[in-house]
Amino acid sequence: MNPIAQSKDSSREKLLSLLASNAYRHGTFTLSSGKKSNHYVNCKPVTLSGFGLVLLSDLFLPHVEEDSIAVAGLTLGADPLVSGLAMAAAQQERTLNALIVRKEPKGHGTEAWIEGPLPPKGSVITVLEDVVTTGGSSLKAVSQISKAGYKVNRILAIVDRQEGAAMEIQKSGLLLISLFNLDELVQRAKDISS
Incomplete structure (x- = not known):
């Protein structure tokens, strides 16, 4: 049972x-x-x-x-995400x-790209x-997962910076679902500081 007894809307607002x-x-x-930006988002202090x-x-x-039997992501940003979601x-x-x-x-041993309990080939991975x-970065992870024989249909992100990721991911035939976009984050930061 999730220890947070609240609605999804409240959870979203708190996050x-x-x-x-x-x-x-x-x-x-x-x-x-490689792009320059006035906005930086490092989710690790939260994740x-x-x-x-x-x-x-x-x-x-x-x-x-x-039908997804595993979640995966590119190290380092996705490491806590996949572990937390597996536990949830x-x-x-x-x-x-x-x-x-x-x-x-x-660089040694099996020279594996993917670590963890590998599912049967053909399995769906989010x-x-x-x-x-x-x-x-997301598409690099998808590429390695696909090369290993698994199927990816969607990518879940905490924040979409709204700089083309959704379009690139869609061009690859995948769905991007983001909890937040950069505009929401910037606005909330302004609200908090005022």
């Missing part, structure tokens, strides 16, 4: 406030995509907090496809394993992402 307070910064930044991860997992779980699913007696996709293959800008 948005946590992100605005702890993950969002205004200034001059270079993003992982690595117990309360933030519980809220997030509770909000993500309904968006994971019913288990609390609801749903089997949903966590997989971590490496940025480069392991990809998780903290922040999407261009969609490049």
Whole structure:
């Protein structure tokens, strides 16, 4: 049972406030995509907090496809997401394993790209992402998962920076579902600071 006894709307509002307070910064930044931006979103202070991860997992779980038997994402941003979601699913007696996709293959042993309890080939896996800008990191994870013989239909993200990720992901035949967009985060940060 989820320890947070509240509506999904309340959970969403609390998570948005946590992100605005702890993950969002205004200034001059270079993003992982190489783009310059006045807005920086680092979700790790929220996703690595117990309360933030519980809220997030509770909000993500309904968006994971019913036939998905695993969630996966590119390390490092997705590591807490996949673990939290696997645990939230288990609390609801749903089997949903966590997989971590490496940025480069392991340099020794099996030289694996994907770590975790691997499902049977052909299984549906939902990809998780903290922040999407261009969609490049998400699509890299999808590529490795697909090469390993699994099917991906959707990507779940905490924040869509609204800089083309949705279009790129859609071009790849996938659905992007984001809990928040950058405009919402910026507005909440302004509301909190005023």
